[in-house]
Amino acid sequence: MSDSISLRRRAASALLWSSIQSWGGRVVSLLVFVLLARLLNPADFGLASSAFLIMTLLNLVAEFGCSDAIVQRRDLRPADVNLPFYVAMTISTTLATSMVIFAPQIASLMEVPGLTPYLRGAAMITPFMTFTSFQEFMYRRALMFRQLAVRTILGTIVGGIVGVGMAFAGFGTWSLICQFAAQTIVGAIWVWHAPVWKPSLELHPKSAMEIGAFGSRVVTKFVVDFATGKSVDFIILVVYGAAALGLFTVASRLYLLLLQLLSTSISSVVLSMLAKISDDLERVRRLYIRSTSICTSFGTPVFVGLAAIAPEVNHLMFGEKWAGADRVMIPLLLIGGIHCTQSINGAYLTAVGRPQTLLNVTIVKALVVLPPLYFIRFDSVAATADFYALCLLAITPIDFFVTLRGLKLDWKAVVRPLGIPFLACIAGFALSLAVRNEVSSLPDNTILRAIIMGSSFVLGYVLTYAIVGWNLAKDNLLFAQSLVKKDR
Known part of the structure; x- marks a missing residue:
């Protein structure tokens, strides 16, 4: 069996289990989130989101970009991971301790009354996240996504039981x-009860420095990306308060969930595959064209279709308590349709040895997004979300231009694979808007309206795709079917 066929079969299996990990865990997580949204109020979500913002930043700094460096390193020895692991755990514990000590000052800076105990509670989770992440890196490197899928689903179920139970009890x-x-x-117990890698006292400072040098660029990118992506959360928190942040958190949940579901399952596998073929630029190019076309054909319409029925989705999922969240959902879901494809660009730039380019793009993104958000204020959360989505949209051409240049790929090679699905999504969304205006006089039946709007989008999308890009649709479907058959 050739290396190419073997890699394809392993990739198919990894893609299947990576998808199960993402879809299974996230679907359970969404069900839990819906229950909690119906049991709790916006202020509860706002306080928790404020604490999680700081916790996430601490974990990003502690991991120091080691995930990509470890997963993609071609000749990694088990002992190479020891020193980065010990350093990361030390940083994580130190940062968590500092957050516990200085929680009152942090809460005061964020201008959120009552946040202090929740900051301390979130800080205590951070070392467990770092402890788990290194073992997860090694699982991913070994393409052991089945074990990670079980871990994710089990952890989500247990966490859901705890969260819903406490919400019922009034916590x-x-x-x-x-x-x-x-x-x-x-999750920590699961991955460490059968570890792929065990830490030892054998230290390799040279390899650790190489991992750290690579990781420093990655973590800088992550931190800048975090600041860019979460800046809107901070602005909403400061300008409108914790309850408004809670509303934004619930409204953006579907966007974030879908982005993780549809892009992470593919990008995780792509990253692992690229470690095997990164020295073959032609294969990397072919994989890029195919993976971006798959994302745009199957992922983007999910985002845009849900944006078309956002009012109905919001009412059915979260109820009257969260009225108005649909206005925030729509721009986020629409930009999510683009991010679904755009999100995997970074993996390819990293694979061809261009992490600095990736960092530069992230810095440009921050320069385009952050100043307008901080200096231009609006009178509502929905208007802020609209403006945020427009700022993110402005970065898209730059991101694709830099990626294509890094791969030395002519832009004409991706116009058809990406342009046709995007055109079909626009047609479907336009048709659903036209139908919404026509059925405004129908009885106020949320489910019926959702079915009509959703069907209109699907009809417009499928017809446009079939008329304009029938051959492309067949190619993508055949490719997806071949992966499933090879896995069997």
Whole structure:
């Protein structure tokens, strides 16, 4: 069996289990989130989201970009991971301790009354996240996505039971903090009870420096990306308060969930595959064209279709308590349709040895997004979300231009694979808007309206795709079917 066929079969299996990990865990997570949204109020979500913002930043700094460096390093020895692991755990523990000590000052800076205990609770989770992540890196490197899928689903179920139970008991914000804590601890126990890698006292400073040098560029990119992506959260928190942040958190949940579902399952596998073929630029190019076309054909319409029925989705999922969240959902879901494809560009730039280029793009993104958000204020959360989506859209051409240049790929090679699905999505969305205006006089039946709007989008998308890009649709479907058959 050739290396190419073997890699394809392993990739198919990894893609299947990576998808199960993402879809299974995220679907359960969404069900839990919906239950919690119906049990808790916007202020509860706002306080928890404020604490999680700081916790996520601490974990990004502690991991120091080691995930990509470890997964993609071609000649990695088990002992090479020891020193980065010990350093990361030391940093994570130190940062968590500092957050516990200085929680009152942080809460005061964020101008959120009552945040201090939740900051301390979230800080205590951070070392467990770092402890788990290194073992997860090694699982991913070995393409052991089945074990990670089981871990994710089990942790989500246990965390959900804890969170919903505490919400019923009236614990408010602590329900969300403890839900995440339980999920993280279960995940740590699962990956460490059958470790792919075990830390030892054998240290390799030279390889650790190489991993650290690579990781420093990656972590800088992550931190800048975090600042760019989460800046809107901070602005909403400061300008409108914790309850408004809670509204934005619930409204953006579907966007973030879908982005993780549809892009992470593919990008995780792509990253692992690229480690095997990164020295063959032609294969990397072919993989890029195919993977971006798959994302745009199957992922983008999910985002855009849900944007078309956002009012109905919001009412059915979260209820009257969260009225108005649909106005925030729409721009986020629409930009998510582009990010679904755009999100895997970074993996390819990293694979061809261009992490500095990736960092430069991220810095440009921050320069385009952050100043307008901080200096231009609006009178509502929805208007802020609209402007945020427009700022992100402005970065898209730059991101694709730099990626194509890094791959030495002519832009004409991706016009058809990406342009046809995008055109079909626009047609479907336009048709659903036209139908919405026509059925405005129908009885106020949310489910019926969702079915009509959703069917209109699907009809417009499928017809346009079939008329304009029938051969492309067949190629993508045949490719997906071949992966499944090869895996069997």
